[in-house]
Amino acid sequence: ELKVEQNPLFLSMQEGKNYTIYCNYSTTSDRLYWYRQDPGKSLESLFVLLSNGAVKQEGRLMASLDTKARLSTLHITAAVHDLSATYFCAADIFGNEKLTFGTGTRLTIIP
Amino acid sequence: DTAVSQTPKYLVTQMGNDKSIKCEQNLGHDTMYWYKQDSKKFLKIMFSYNNKELIINETVPNRFSPKSPDKAHLNLHINSLELGDSAVYFCASRAGTVYNEQFFGPGTRLTVL
Numbered sequence: 001e002l003k004v005e006q007n008p009l010f011l012s013m014q015e016g017k018n019y020t021i022y023c024n025y026s027t028t029s030d031r032l033y034w035y036r037q038d039p040g041k042s043l044e045s046l047f048v049l050l051s052n053g054a055v056k057q058e059g060r061l062m063a064s065l066d067t068k069a070r071l072s073t074l075h076i077t078a079a080v081h082d083l084s085a086t087y088f089c090a091a092d093i094f095g096n097e098k099l100t101f102g103t104g105t106r107l108t109i110i111p
Numbered sequence: 112d113t114a115v116s117q118t119p120k121y122l123v124t125q126m127g128n129d130k131s132i133k134c135e136q137n138l139g140h141d142t143m144y145w146y147k148q149d150s151k152k153f154l155k156i157m158f159s160y161n162n163k164e165l166i167i168n169e170t171v172p173n174r175f176s177p178k179s180p181d182k183a184h185l186n187l188h189i190n191s192l193e194l195g196d197s198a199v200y201f202c203a204s205r206a207g208t209v210y211n212e213q214f215f216g217p218g219t220r221l222t223v224l
Binding site: 044106 | 151156159205209214217
C-alpha cells in the first residue's frame, strides 16, 4: 500500500527566507503532485512530476522528484506572505487512479 | 464557468438525519471522486466513479452511498449521520491524460450536532 509522508507538519518562516518541504513515499509511484490549500478553500494544483529528476518551477516555488530516493521536495525561495497556506503532496500509481495524500505542511510566512 | 461545483457549501444537521451533497463538473472528465478532509486536514479518498461506474470504494461505512446519474455528476448521500461524519467533503474530477491531474470542487463543510 502506498504511503506518503510529509515534513515538517508546521513551518513558520520569515519573509525573504528560503525553505524546503519534504515528501517521502513508500513504494514505487508513477506521479507526484503538489497542491496548495488556503484556509477554508479548495485544493489548487501546483505541480505534477512524472519522471526521475523532474523539476518544475512557478514563481517562488520549485518542485523536484527523485524516484530512486522516493522523495519529492517543494522549495520556497525568498518567501512572501502570500505563500502562507497548507501544502500537500500526493502520489499515485498507473492503473490505480487514486491519490494518496501526505499529511500537509502548514506554512506561515511572518513579515 | 466553474469547473467543479458542489452544493451545499455548508451543511449543519442533527445526528441521525440523512443528507445529500451534490457535485457537478463541466470539464468533460470521465472520472470523479469524493474525498473526506478531517479536522486535522488529512485528506482521504472515499469513492471514485469512472463514466458512472464505481471503481474505488475505500472501506467507507454503508451509510455513505455515492450515485452517478451521468459522468458529469457524482452525488453523495449519507444516512443516519454520526458526529464523526463532521468534516469537509471534496468532490474532484480527473483529466484523462498521463498527468492524471485532479481538479477539486470548493468543498462542503458538514457539521453534525
